[in-house]
Amino acid sequence: YTFRVPDYVKKHRIYFSKNQRGFGENALHAMWWKIFNEFRPKKVLEIGVYRGQVVSLWGLLSDKLNFDCEITGISPFSSVGDDVSEYLKNLDYLEDTKFNIKKFTKNKIFLLQNFSNDEQAIKYIVSNKWDLIYIDGSHDFDIALNDYKVCKDSLSPNGIIVLDDSSLYTNYKPTSFSFAGHPGPSKIARDYAEIDMELIMSVGHNNVFRNK
Numbered sequence: 386y387t388f389r390v391p392d393y394v395k396k397h398r399i400y401f402s403k404n405q406r407g408f409g410e411n412a413l414h415a416m417w418w419k420i421f422n423e424f425r426p427k428k429v430l431e432i433g434v435y436r437g438q439v440v441s442l443w444g445l446l447s448d449k450l451n452f453d454c455e456i457t458g459i460s461p462f463s464s465v466g467d468d469v470s471e472y473l474k475n476l477d478y479l480e481d482t483k484f485n486i487k488k489f490t491k492n493k494i495f496l497l498q499n500f501s502n503d504e505q506a507i508k509y510i511v512s513n514k515w516d517l518i519y520i521d522g523s524h525d526f527d528i529a530l531n532d533y534k535v536c537k538d539s540l541s542p543n544g545i546i547v548l549d550d551s552s553l554y555t556n557y558k559p560t561s562f563s564f565a566g567h568p569g570p571s572k573i574a575r576d577y578a579e580i581d582m583e584l585i586m587s588v589g590h591n592n593v594f595r596n597k
Contacts, residue, residue, distance in 0.1 A: 386415040393449060394418050397442055397489055405473060406485065407438030409589075410563055414442065416588040421446040424545065426516035427454060432501045432532055433522035433549075434460035437482035444490025456494040458482075459506050460522070501532050514541045521549040526569035533573050537581060544596045546582065548574050552590045559589070566590040 386395070398414045401407035420426075421443070431439050440458045447454035462478035479498060486494055499506040501522045518536045523529055536546055553571035565571070574592050578584075582594035 386411040390415050390418050391449070393445065394442070397445055400488070401436075401438040401485075406436050408435070409438075409591075412588050413591055416586065416591060416593070417442055418446060419586075420517070420545070420547075420593065421450060424517070425450065425452050426545070427452070428513065428515050428541075429454060429456050429517040429519075430510065430513075430515050430536070431456075431458045431519045431521060432460070432536070433520070434458035434462070434482055434496065435521075436478065437485040439519060439521070440482075440494050440496075441486045441489045444486065444492035444494055447492060448490050454492065456492055457497065457509075458494060459497045459499060459501055459509070461500050462496070462498050501535075502528055507535055510535050511539050513539060515539055515544055516541050517545045517547070519547045519549065520570070524550060524567045524569045526572060529569045530573055530577070533577060540596050542596060545585075546578065546594045548578060548592050548594070550590050551578075551592050552587065555587065555592075557587065557589070563589050 394414050398411055429443055434440055440456055443454060443456050462482065464474050479496065482496065497506060497509060520532050520536060522532055540546065548570055550566035551570040551574035553566040553568060554575045557565050559565050578594045583597050584592060585595050586593035
């Protein structure tokens with residue numbers, strides 16, 4: 386992040402690091418820059434958009450790297466949390482996300498306002514073949530496992546899944562400004578993704594798996 390990532394990526398990260406616009410660490414921006422540089426995914430999906438940090442970064446990266454990228458985000462766009470997370474109240478998440486996207490990219494990002502386990506969301510996911518899916522929705526094990534299974538079956542042959550908050554059961558030792566993840570996603574990484582897929586990268590609490 387410090388020595389190789391372009392300034393436009395750093396400016397994006399600075400913006401989202403303020404006023405609780407986004408979570409994570411600087412290294413995760415470097416991870417996305419690396420993935421988009423190397424794999425240039427054409428069809429990508431994020432589950433759990435929050436305020437648009439990742440989908441807007443994807444749009445920015447595809448703009449700057451000059452390749453077409455069809456971007457979708459599925460999220461309830463509300464303050465609803467889970468067993469381990471609470472979010473800001475009194476915020477119009479959908480309009481806020483649209484504003485943040487327009488600030489960084491002209492890419493027409495499609496936002497689907499549903500929980501990931503809603504019938505409409507599942508139908509949409511399985512009706513496509515995705516080059517990249519970022520699972521960053523509910524941390525509750527049953528919901529996160531359903532997200533993983535639906536997404537795994539909907540990947541392109543060399544497709545990639547990135548599991549957020551999933552390094553709790555690895556040898557990753559977080560620094561003072563980081564953490565290893567939550568039990569639900571970490572169990573899925575250990576008991577499912579590491580068996581089904583090929584681990585190609587780990588950055589903090591994010592683990593990147595590719596279809597075998």
